[in-house]
Amino acid sequence: MMPTMKALVYEGPRELHIRSVPVPDIGDDEVLIEVTFSGICGSELGGYLGHNSLRKPPLIMGHEFSGIVARVGSNVGESFCVGQRVTVNPLISCNECESCITGKQQLCEYRVLLGAGRPGSYASFVAVPAKNVFALQDHVTLEDGALTEPLACAVRIVELANPAPDERVLIIGMGPIGLFTLVALKLLGHRNVLAIDLNEERLAIAAELGAETIHGTTEDLLGQIRKWSGSDGVQITIDAVGADVTRLQCIQFCSAGGRVIYTGLHSAATGLPINDMIRKEISIKCSFAYSHANYMQALQWITEGRMTLGKWVKKAPLEEGSSCFEKLLGNPGSIAKYLLIP
């Protein structure tokens, strides 16, 4: 009889159920990982609502995770052994196309994301190509290991923003990506960061992480931001939401000659005031996932114990996955990230 395992299966909008499914087979170049912690990503919230074209039911989502090696394929050799603690780069790229060769694996034409294009980590076990698996050093917790992937997204955002020491940065949205971006900016020693959100508790986290904060409903928001920046706006604005309103705010709050980084994937299309943008010579940069180098930078920070969000990470059994998704969509409170435990 085929061995089975527990999985949280996305079966349609707002339908996430625990099912018993076969344990995945592994290819010769793959590793089977027993999942320890698997984070909930904002893109999966969109997926759960049926708004994400890449996530089609039935699907086992989950791509931010850590675990223990349970089995290794015949070609994997000595690089991994059963019982080893690992985390995974869930972006599987071809290694051969122009994007891959030039170090932009996130743009690989043939990329496949675990938990979207193939079964992910909201399950007891997940099969992964060995080249995407990274051993965790003994002192690194599996909880921190599971945060490598979202931190890698932030590394890419900050790489594109590339703030000079005296430049001011505004982040709109203190969900996981906004918070991780703030952490990355702080790790790079950046002082001048302003955070905007509609949730007081998340603004409190941002303040504790060293950002100035302004509530998104504050009267004369632009005036308040200008007061903070002491100029005609902020040199760098980052949209970590992806809604029409926040995308427009990023343009509105950006100084002449400044740059806007878009990363939130919420609205599929947004009308932008291009003429204003031309007259202010605003540059737009878009940040998607992370390159291999970005991922390795995140893993290095995690290994050095520099991830400062641990206190706001909450754990829950996989069985409560559905209610965790609902909580994050409703009122996340002071939770920066949920880690599900299969």
Ligand SMILES: [Zn+2]
């Ligand atoms: Zn993610």
Ligand SMILES: [Zn+2]
């Ligand atoms: Zn490629």
